[in-house]
Amino acid sequence: METCRVCDLPVTNTQVVVSRGNPQAKLMLIGEAPGAFEDEIGKPFVGRSGKVLDRLLESVGLDPQTDVYITNVVKCRPPNNRRPTGNEIASSLPWLQQQIELVDPYVIALAGSTAVEAILAKKGGITRLRGQWQDWQGRLLMPLLHPAYLLRNPSKAEGAPIALTRGDLMEVCSRLNQIKQNSLVSEMDLARDRQP
Numbered sequence: 001m002e003t004c005r006v007c008d009l010p011v012t013n014t015q016v017v018v019s020r021g022n023p024q025a026k027l028m029l030i031g032e033a034p035g036a037f038e039d040e041i042g043k044p045f046v047g048r049s050g051k052v053l054d055r056l057l058e059s060v061g062l063d064p065q066t067d068v069y070i071t072n073v074v075k076c077r078p079p080n081n082r083r084p085t086g087n088e089i090a091s092s093l094p095w096l097q098q099q100i101e102l103v104d105p106y107v108i109a110l111a112g113s114t115a116v117e118a119i120l121a122k123k124g125g126i127t128r129l130r131g132q133w134q135d136w137q138g139r140l141l142m143p144l145l146h147p148a149y150l151l152r153n154p155s156k157a158e159g160a161p162i163a164l165t166r167g168d169l170m171e172v173c174s175r176l177n178q179i180k181q182n183s184l185v186s187e188m189d190l191a192r193d194r195q196p
């Protein structure tokens, strides 16, 4: 990725921003593209949006360092934080596909409409799609509101974007626990079957 020049973004960015968190996590979170701070530091979601994201993850019992692998659809910062173009998204998708295959998560959380459109090819309607499980290539996907949207809508009231996103992450958490329990049961069954 560091030497990729498939689209024109490396002309204006500082560095390629790949990921943070745990590459062996069973939860992967995909956002849109790096912003100014991410471009400077070289990690995704490390600015104000990242702090909101980390607080929300922690509030449902997920450790941002160990329980999740965090990345973006587009790996190089678009100038002036503009939305990535269709060509930039399409150019970056093979990288993202490789990350998904390598990390092999049980659950993928899609933060914001760009991630939803890139992966599910569903245009618009993140407020309609959020909180609804989607099946994609044998994996479970959960669309979420983007943390930058939560920054612009900071109300802590019930039914406000922050509370809705926390509820969606709780749903992710409980599904992860369910899957882990089921795979533990399968492993125990296999071990029992192997006994003479």
Ligand code: SF4
Pocket: 001, 004, 005, 006, 007, 008, 009, 010, 016, 074, 075, 076, 088, 091, 092, 095
């Ligand atoms: S944004 Fe993606 S496709 Fe474009 S140069 Fe960076 S890594 Fe390559």
